[in-house]
Amino acid sequence: MNRPIDILKALRSFRYAGVGIYNLFRYENNARIHFMACILVVIAGIFFQISSIEWALIVIQIALVLAAEAINTSIEKLADLVSPEYHPVIKIVKDTAAAAVLLLAISAVIIGVIIFIPKVLLYF
Numbered sequence: 001m002n003r004p005i006d007i008l009k010a011l012r013s014f015r016y017a018g019v020g021i022y023n024l025f026r027y028e029n030n031a032r033i034h035f036m037a038c039i040l041v042v043i044a045g046i047f048f049q050i051s052s053i054e055w056a057l058i059v060i061q062i063a064l065v066l067a068a069e070a071i072n073t074s075i076e077k078l079a080d081l082v083s084p085e086y087h088p089v090i091k092i093v094k095d096t097a098a099a100a101v102l103l104l105a106i107s108a109v110i111i112g113v114i115i116f117i118p119k120v121l122l123y124f
């Protein structure tokens, strides 16, 4: 039988996720760099008055990069706990998780170039 929805439990989960977001941007250098880059992109979007579709693409890219950064950080922490010493498999695990962030960051840069370069060129 289905149990009733537990709203308090759901709210607690939101709070834990909020703590995770706070910790990510408070303690993780790469996440802070990505966050600063996102702020610059949003400022550029406002300045160049990009369209709704362009905003949607930017928001998706920002969410993808920051979410990948959060998952990468989580994997790094778990790997550090499981194997504080050097281990070749941990190296593969960490490098592969970092690769996910890099791939999404590259796609974000490409989308940014497609959206902003034509607008910047109009000024010349």
Ligand SMILES: Nc1ncnc2c1ncn2[C@@H]1O[C@H](COP(=O)(O)OP(=O)(O)OP(=O)(O)O)[C@@H](O)[C@H]1O
Pocket: 028, 029, 030, 076, 083, 084, 085, 086, 087, 088, 090, 091, 092, 094, 095, 098
């Ligand atoms: N226990 C380990 N075993 C094998 N290789 C490791 C180990 N710890 C780190 N490495 C290697 O060092 C790289 C950097 O790892 P590290 O955990 O320092 O990540 P980081 O990207 O510098 O993030 P942060 O500085 O936020 O911890 C990894 O991608 C991996 O190649």
